Amino acid sequence: MTTDHLPDAPHAPHRGRPRDASRDRALMDATLTELQLHGYSGLTTAAVARRAGVSTATLYRRWRSKEDLVLGASQTWAEELGPDHDTGSLPSDLAALLHDKAAALDGPSGRLLRAVLGEAAHNQALADVLMEQFVLPLQARVEALLARAADRGEIPPGQDPLVVGEMVIGPMVSHTFLIPHTPGSRPGTDMAERLLPYLLRALGARTA
Amino acid sequence: MTTDHLPDAPHAPHRGRPRDASRDRALMDATLTELQLHGYSGLTTAAVARRAGVSTATLYRRWRSKEDLVLGASQTWAEELGPDHDTGSLPSDLAALLHDKAAALDGPSGRLLRAVLGEAAHNQALADVLMEQFVLPLQARVEALLARAADRGEIPPGQDPLVVGEMVIGPMVSHTFLIPHTPGSRPGTDMAERLLPYLLRALGARTA
Numbered sequence: 001m002t003t004d005h006l007p008d009a010p011h012a013p014h015r016g017r018p019r020d021a022s023r024d025r026a027l028m029d030a031t032l033t034e035l036q037l038h039g040y041s042g043l044t045t046a047a048v049a050r051r052a053g054v055s056t057a058t059l060y061r062r063w064r065s066k067e068d069l070v071l072g073a074s075q076t077w078a079e080e081l082g083p084d085h086d087t088g089s090l091p092s093d094l095a096a097l098l099h100d101k102a103a104a105l106d107g108p109s110g111r112l113l114r115a116v117l118g119e120a121a122h123n124q125a126l127a128d129v130l131m132e133q134f135v136l137p138l139q140a141r142v143e144a145l146l147a148r149a150a151d152r153g154e155i156p157p158g159q160d161p162l163v164v165g166e167m168v169i170g171p172m173v174s175h176t177f178l179i180p181h182t183p184g185s186r187p188g189t190d191m192a193e194r195l196l197p198y199l200l201r202a203l204g205a206r207t208a
Numbered sequence: 209m210t211t212d213h214l215p216d217a218p219h220a221p222h223r224g225r226p227r228d229a230s231r232d233r234a235l236m237d238a239t240l241t242e243l244q245l246h247g248y249s250g251l252t253t254a255a256v257a258r259r260a261g262v263s264t265a266t267l268y269r270r271w272r273s274k275e276d277l278v279l280g281a282s283q284t285w286a287e288e289l290g291p292d293h294d295t296g297s298l299p300s301d302l303a304a305l306l307h308d309k310a311a312a313l314d315g316p317s318g319r320l321l322r323a324v325l326g327e328a329a330h331n332q333a334l335a336d337v338l339m340e341q342f343v344l345p346l347q348a349r350v351e352a353l354l355a356r357a358a359d360r361g362e363i364p365p366g367q368d369p370l371v372v373g374e375m376v377i378g379p380m381v382s383h384t385f386l387i388p389h390t391p392g393s394r395p396g397t398d399m400a401e402r403l404l405p406y407l408l409r410a411l412g413a414r415t416a
Contacts, residue, residue: 036329036330037330038330039248039249039326039327039329039330039331040247040248040249040326041247041248041249041327042330111329114325114326114329115326115329116326117322117325117326117385117386118247118248118322118323118324118325118326118327119247119249119326121244121247121319121322121323121385122244122245122246122247122250123247127388130386131386131387131388134386135386135387160402160406162383162402163379163399163402163403163406164406166378166379166380166382166383166399166403167375167378167379167403167406169378169382170374170375170377170378170379170380170381170382170383171371171374171375171378171379172374172378173378173381173382174374174377174378174381174382175370175374175378177325177329178325178338178339178342178343179339179343180335180339191371191374194368194370194371195371195374195375198368198371198372198375198410198411199410201409201410201411201412202406202407202409202410203406203409204409
């Protein structure tokens, strides 16, 4: 896992006029909306510029290509999970993690992930962003949570953190992406709540 | 869930010369390969025709558009899970289901699913194919397996079949799609084996 492929352009100092933060945000908003409406294949830089209310020349000063624009949107929208914190027990640690991840999946982060997942299969820079912003933060929180629960004597030691991590994120991802949902529903959050007792039993939790 | 959006063209009687099955298969092979290499966005009907060794005119006689071609490939490659059968116990029923699903995900079916998942977010016909070929067969097998296990007294009754279904498929999907894997590895199968004991405990199985 390296970041060699990540272009540094989005974060590089901008020559000339100082960057307009609200215009950048409008471009990132517009990119996410176009991705949702038309997918990666149907997104055009012209439509993004139009939706953001800027000229395509302005867009191209900041983003060199459609690929670069979507990479920037991925870095913007793939939400960090937030720091791990000890809530005092496995059930509440796990509920907090599920809730954080579900909220991300039910929002822009989830829509972005779904739109770019196929593209990341053959785009290393995009795959690196997904790894760093979706996979590694979740794995780190799962490992910390399991270590605390084993220390407290709540679960047997020697759990498989990779499997537990996939059991946390996988059902929410497949439920959100593969099943049709009514607009405004929160499939990740719904799944998180129904999943918690199953996960506690899977871990052999004393409290389950 | 209706099939109103499914175009009937791929299965409609062909006028003129009888259809050449080996040429059809070559076109479906070529579509999957192009999807894997370039994604939905990078796939062109010209490249598919070239790879399959047919003219674009021949391709267009059978498939009216790129969208139609990818829909046909989805119907071809989204593997049926195979019939449910009673192996005599929950652990072996569940192992058989995990193995069947992992084998599909590690093969063409998984590559197809990853390539079209984002596109299905805004393409109803594609979403319908995924629902009918990925989601519903899995749910049916999970429901049958849970009912048998409860009848045998292996697990408590009243399980949530939707959650159990997502716990079967979700971890394999997220592990296969979000983590980089070396060519030739079988991430779905690897996850299926490590997942089984966790699932048995999650269900409160006496045998766990």
